Amino acid sequence: SLKCGIVGLPNVGKSTLFNALTRAGIEAANYPFCTIEPNVGVVEVPDPRLAQLSGIVNPQKVVPAIVEFVDIAGLVAGASKGEGLGNQFLANIRETDAIVNVVRCFEDPNVVHVAGKVDPIDDIIVIGTELALADLATVEKAIQRDGKKAKSGDKDAIALVKVLEKLVPHLNEGKPARSAPLSDDEKLQVKSLCLLTIKPAMYVANVAEDGFENNPLLDKVRTHAAAEGAPVVAVCAAIESEIAELDDADKIEFLAELGQDEPGLNRLIRAAYDLLGLQTYFTAGVKEVRAWTIHKGDTAPQAAGVIHTDFERGFIRAQTIGFDDYIQYKGEQGAKEAGKMRAEGKEYVVKDGDVLNFLFNV
Ligand code: GDP
Numbered sequence: 001s002l003k004c005g006i007v008g009l010p011n012v013g014k015s016t017l018f019n020a021l022t023r024a025g026i027e028a029a030n031y032p033f034c035t036i037e038p039n040v041g042v043v044e045v046p047d048p049r050l051a052q053l054s055g056i057v058n059p060q061k062v063v064p065a066i067v068e069f070v071d072i073a074g075l076v077a078g079a080s081k082g083e084g085l086g087n088q089f090l091a092n093i094r095e096t097d098a099i100v101n102v103v104r105c106f107e108d109p110n111v112v113h114v115a116g117k118v119d120p121i122d123d124i125i126v127i128g129t130e131l132a133l134a135d136l137a138t139v140e141k142a143i144q145r146d147g148k149k150a151k152s153g154d155k156d157a158i159a160l161v162k163v164l165e166k167l168v169p170h171l172n173e174g175k176p177a178r179s180a181p182l183s184d185d186e187k188l189q190v191k192s193l194c195l196l197t198i199k200p201a202m203y204v205a206n207v208a209e210d211g212f213e214n215n216p217l218l219d220k221v222r223t224h225a226a227a228e229g230a231p232v233v234a235v236c237a238a239i240e241s242e243i244a245e246l247d248d249a250d251k252i253e254f255l256a257e258l259g260q261d262e263p264g265l266n267r268l269i270r271a272a273y274d275l276l277g278l279q280t281y282f283t284a285g286v287k288e289v290r291a292w293t294i295h296k297g298d299t300a301p302q303a304a305g306v307i308h309t310d311f312e313r314g315f316i317r318a319q320t321i322g323f324d325d326y327i328q329y330k331g332e333q334g335a336k337e338a339g340k341m342r343a344e345g346k347e348y349v350v351k352d353g354d355v356l357n358f359l360f361n362v
Contacts, residue, residue, distance in 0.1 A: 001293070003040070003068040004272045005096035006204075007075050009123050011111055012104040013206040013237035018071040020237065021265055023244035041069045045273050045280070045291070046266040049323060049353060053282060053289045056331045065280050065291040067273050070096055075127060090134050094194055098275045099201040100268075101127055105217040105234070106208040120205065120221045128197075129174040135195045136171040139164050142193055163189050176201070179228065200275050202231040204268060209236050233271050235264035279352040282323070283307075284332070300348040304358045314361035320344045323353030332357075 008014050022041035045065040054062050072092045093099065103120040104113065143164050149157035163186045170180040176197035182190070187198070205221045211234075212218070218234055225232045243263050246254055255261065273293075280291045281303055294303050300320075305312030321332065325340040332355075335341050350356070 001068055002097040002276045003070050004098045004100050005070045005072045005093050006100045006102060007072050008102035009075060012102045014071060014102050016237040016241050020240040020244040021069055039071045042066050043069055043269055045269055047291055050289060050291060052327055053284050057284050057289055059286055059289040061288045063288060063290040065293045093196055099199050100204055100272060101201060102204045102206055103221060105205045105215060106211055120217050121224055124224060131196045132171045132174045132176060135177055135197050138193055139167050160189055202271060202275050205232055205234045206237045207234050209239055231271050233268045235268055240265050281350050281354045281356050284355050294350060298350055300344050300350055301346055303350045311358050311360050316359040318344045319357040321355045326355045
């Protein structure tokens with residue numbers, strides 16, 4: 001499954017956030033394919049649609065979608081030169097599919113800031129520069145390697161070097177590869193380099209309890225992120241870690257006091273799922289109501305393949321009910337009678353929330 005790496009300077013609240021994310025815990029038995037390591041958190045994707053489906057179907061079991069977070073320590077200025085845990089840090093980040101940048105937007109004299117003052121834009125620039133410099137080293141190495149082949153007339157190498165040379169000045173300015181002026185085709189050409197700054201990224205602004213409004217630090221982060229086209233989620237890690245300790249009844253009460261209907265982490269988890277390019281379809285039966293994870297744009301056979309490769313290979317069609325129809329007509333029977341159950345074929349691009357039932361050859 002896909003992973004989001006949580007990065008940020010020391011003391012911004014990464015561990016607090018990571019621990020809150022993983023505290024809720026999951027039933028490992030439901031996810032045998034996930035390796036549980038101390039710095040990897042397997043987190044359920046909160047989705048109110050599961051409760052709506054369960055209200056109709058009354059299943060024995062409900063299985064939500066999951067997403068993995070990796071707590072990646074060790075980012076300091078100079079990481080790209082191997083300072084601190086630099087090399088390990090870069091290797092860990094390379095294995096993730098998207099990057100969650102945690103930046104500090106809370107003042108607290110008791111919590112030391114590594115740079116001496118709280119300025120999330122400085123922090124963003126430090127992080128961005130380290131990652132861009134690491135990519136620059138990767139790109140320069142590739143230029144050397146493929147440059148030789150290019151000189152001997154290798155057409156692919158000539159084309160690749162041309163793309164890489166476009167990246168050099170961009171990365172040199174500390175800008176991410178994802179914002180470089182490359183065509184989709186050119187992006188594909190550099191895919192094998194596994195550049196860090198080509199991965200999708202978002203910001204988590206860690207704010208004080210009362211820091212969601214009238215917070216100039218948060219406003220700065222929002223402005224900066226908007227210019228990059230990156231999403232921002234504001235949370236208070238300290239509060240989230242308190243919420244994560246509570247049982248369900250206390251949780252609801254505490255959230256009500258805060259004037260919230262769900263933990264801020266839910267917003268973060270959904271944003272991360274979206275950042276990874278993922279979406280959900282459902283299967284709904286009395287045994288199990290389940291959320292399945294697919295990529296945006298996946299077709300019905302690809303969606304079937306997430307359940308079992310045989311389903312994809314022998315795919316005939318998908319009985320499909322849109323989520324809203326399923327709820328409005330109170331389940332499969334009602335939707336069918338209302339003419340809302342469609343038979344979709346191999347080309348069908350699954351929509352987020354579709355309730356599917358696959359027919360296949362064995
Ligand atoms: P990391 O180094 O980025 O993993 O940061 P930690 O999660 O270890 O947090 C560093 C310190 O900041 C700890 O003492 C936390 O208790 C504190 N901290 C984390 N989040 C918040 C917050 O939202 N508000 C305040 N006031 N302190 C926080």
